[in-house]
Amino acid sequence: MSQLPTPHQYQILTFGCQMNKNDSERLESIFRGMNMLPTDSSENADVIIMNSCSVRQKAEDKMYGMARNFAHLKKRKPNLIVGITGCMPGRDADGRMKKKLQGVDLFFPTQDMVFLPKWLGELNPSMRMMEDLDKDYLALRPTIQKKSQAFVTLQTGCNHFCTYCVVPFARGLERNRPLRHILDEANHLARGGCVEITLLGQIVNHYIAPDPRHWSTQNPYVQSDFARLLWEINQIDGIERIHWTAPHPIFMTDEVIDALTLPKQVNFLHLPVQSGSNAVLKRMNRRHTREMYIDLIATIREKIPHIALGTDIIVGFCGETKEQFEETVDLYKTCNFDISYTAQYSTRSGTLAKKIFHDDVSRDEKKRRWWVLQKIMEETVLKKNQLFVDSTVSVMVEECSAGWCTGNSNEMKRVRFKGDPPLVGSIVPVQIFKAEEWMLHGIKN
Numbered sequence: 001m002s003q004l005p006t007p008h009q010y011q012i013l014t015f016g017c018q019m020n021k022n023d024s025e026r027l028e029s030i031f032r033g034m035n036m037l038p039t040d041s042s043e044n045a046d047v048i049i050m051n052s053c054s055v056r057q058k059a060e061d062k063m064y065g066m067a068r069n070f071a072h073l074k075k076r077k078p079n080l081i082v083g084i085t086g087c088m089p090g091r092d093a094d095g096r097m098k099k100k101l102q103g104v105d106l107f108f109p110t111q112d113m114v115f116l117p118k119w120l121g122e123l124n125p126s127m128r129m130m131e132d133l134d135k136d137y138l139a140l141r142p143t144i145q146k147k148s149q150a151f152v153t154l155q156t157g158c159n160h161f162c163t164y165c166v167v168p169f170a171r172g173l174e175r176n177r178p179l180r181h182i183l184d185e186a187n188h189l190a191r192g193g194c195v196e197i198t199l200l201g202q203i204v205n206h207y208i209a210p211d212p213r214h215w216s217t218q219n220p221y222v223q224s225d226f227a228r229l230l231w232e233i234n235q236i237d238g239i240e241r242i243h244w245t246a247p248h249p250i251f252m253t254d255e256v257i258d259a260l261t262l263p264k265q266v267n268f269l270h271l272p273v274q275s276g277s278n279a280v281l282k283r284m285n286r287r288h289t290r291e292m293y294i295d296l297i298a299t300i301r302e303k304i305p306h307i308a309l310g311t312d313i314i315v316g317f318c319g320e321t322k323e324q325f326e327e328t329v330d331l332y333k334t335c336n337f338d339i340s341y342t343a344q345y346s347t348r349s350g351t352l353a354k355k356i357f358h359d360d361v362s363r364d365e366k367k368r369r370w371w372v373l374q375k376i377m378e379e380t381v382l383k384k385n386q387l388f389v390d391s392t393v394s395v396m397v398e399e400c401s402a403g404w405c406t407g408n409s410n411e412m413k414r415v416r417f418k419g420d421p422p423l424v425g426s427i428v429p430v431q432i433f434k435a436e437e438w439m440l441h442g443i444k445n
């Protein structure tokens with residue numbers, strides 16, 4: 001009896017945001033379609049794909065370092081195929097990055113992943129080809145990592161050209177997925193046991209359905225496609241929680257704010273502000289002002305008084321004075337955020353900021369400003385978390401080991417309590433008895 005050939009193995013290394021994670025789940029589907037097996041070991045892999053992030057120089061430097069290591073590995077394993085996708089290839093218009101990367105066989109923007117089977121077959125004819133893939137990579141169904149939680153991408157790319165941001169260059173202009181695909185995917189996930197969906201988009205609340213005839217319910221009262229989509233996903237049986245990221249303040253219309261009160265909506269909103277100074281916001285081309293943002297938060301809190309709020313802030317942007325940074329500190333305190341992802345500005349080639357401004361805030365000063373906000377955040381979140389003590393929160397259980405379970409509450413607070421693995425994937429009530437900055441401790445009711 002002839003033996004079946006050993007399946008080829010692949011390793012996907014993912015860096016950066018949730019959008020990249022969701023794209024890696026699509027890559028995973030391509031490899032599985034080729035009857036290949038996943039591996040965590042680069043030594044065992046026949047194909048290694050790095051899904052790169054370009055948001056900071058540090059992230060790109062990591063890719064160069066890893067590519068160097070894999071170039072060494074290729075000396076021992078000459079048939080190894082190494083590829084890089086994600087943001088780096090997307091923004092390498094002049095080919096400079098590719099030139100600097102050693103031993104990389106495939107360097108392709110995310111949307112070109114549909115050609116992967118063809119390219120792999122050309123590099124190694126023993127890698128089985130599958131039938132032609134849909135030309136639209138977003139139509140590939142992701143292989144989800146956890147049955148109970150999944151990302152659903154609504155759009156990719158961005159038209160806004162904030163002066164510091166690489167996204168419009170790395171991912172191109174905004175492209176919205178057909179509504180039909182999104183609803184099919186959400187229904188498919190629900191049938192497979194998914195209870196929590198995270199909707200993803202660069203400006204998720206700017207989603208515009210390219211195929212409006214596919215709305216499954218008549219809703220003449222809601223004009224915003226994004227708000228309407230939230231209404232529709234709320235109707236899907238099995239989905240218990242809906243979360244979305246990242247919205248832009250200028251598209252937080254009354255309809256979108258109203259949708260925050262839908263029954264399956266999590267009690268959390270991540271709304272990037274980037275700076276509390278109008279002068280800096282203008283240089284960033286953010287198109288909103290400090291006053292607009294503060295008013296927006298007040299309106300949201302009027303409707304949902306106990307909503308938890310997160311934001312993104314960049315400190316040390318070109319020309320940011322100490323006084324302008326103090327305006328950000330003041331905004332942080334006024335908005336009383338639960339969490340902030342604060343970044344020290346790092347100049348990115350290709351962006352408008354790199355071309356027209358000067359990265360003139362010193363590294364030490366950027367670090368100092370980062371720590372100021374970090375300290376305020378830790379104090380604020382501790383105070384806010386203490387309000388949960390003696391109350392019951394509902395927790396989506398993500399993992400349980402050695403008798404302890406963890407998961408996120410509806411407010412996206414991490415919660416830890418005693419429990420066993422069968423709880424994974426369910427939503428359970430937990431009474432909180434102790435609060436720390438980044439963890440609530442409780443007992444399952």
Ligand code: SF4
Nearest residue numbers: 158160161162165167
């Ligand atoms: S809105 Fe601005 S920061 Fe967000 S992806 Fe678009 S360009 Fe980048």
